Amino acid sequence: MLRVPRITERSQVADEHGEIFDSITSSRGRVSGPFSVLLNSPETAGRAAHLGAYLRFDSTLPDDQRELAIITAAREFDCDYEWSAHKGLAQQAGVRDEAIEIVANKGTVDSLTSEEATIINYGRELFQDHRVSDFTFDAAKEMFGE
Template identity: 40%
Template sequence: MPRLPLLNTRDSVPPEDRPVFDAIIECRGAVTAPVALLLHAPETALQAAKLGAYFRSGANLPPDVFELAIITTAREFGCEFVWAAHAEAAVNAGVPREVVDAIGARGETAGFPHRYRIVAEYTRSIVRDHRVEQPVFDAMRDEFGERGLTDVTALTGFYLLLACALIANDMELPAGRPGFPERTGS
């Protein structure tokens, strides 16, 4: 049970905040964690929902890159909830299972296909190292262009925001979803 209640039904939201709830429904189709936690600050939740909608439909990122950046962010930041919600989506988007498993185990990226290695190293640099070395930055820009690089950077920050809300509220894993695999290296 999360520390703050999930505000995931219209009746759970104070009447003065229901227009925000309705706008989130219009934007996302549903109010689920972590947005249901962010609704304790309604405008924050609304802006997060809008940014999430942009990433899902307007970002210049292929689905496999999108999901790989999310699971790498989740793993490096230690947010099992986001990992559990996106690991299988990454496979379904075309990321090889071996890549997903290696990210989950914080394993090496040397054997990854080129584009996945670049995304994983770039995202790890941001989250784990708090610094992106010039060769990593250049490889990311060369592969995805300035817009793709910027979208991955912003997507990483967005999922850090969501992970903070989930971790601070001690949100449990979704039912039936596995957490991180055992660590094998790094």
């Protein structure tokens, strides 16, 4: 049970925060998931939405790489909402089913392409160890550049 109310309608936010609500709905179609709770602090919700929109829509990563990184983070944090929201997006972006299954089951990356393995290993090391090995960092640097 939530201890904080969900905000899903514009009438639930003060007039001075209506622009933030509108911004979230314009890019996502509606307010749902974490934004329905974050809107209890409209400034936080607005900043999170802005960062999320940049990462999803304006970053230089190709869609398949971005979605593979997102589902890796979702699985490493056991964030079911993020996983379910992005698994289908990963498939639509062209992430191979084998890579999705390995991420889902926290399996070994030995059978994946070097690109897929690098993205997954980078995320796993960062989130599990709070540091990235030189080997993985160098592989990512080779793949993405500075």
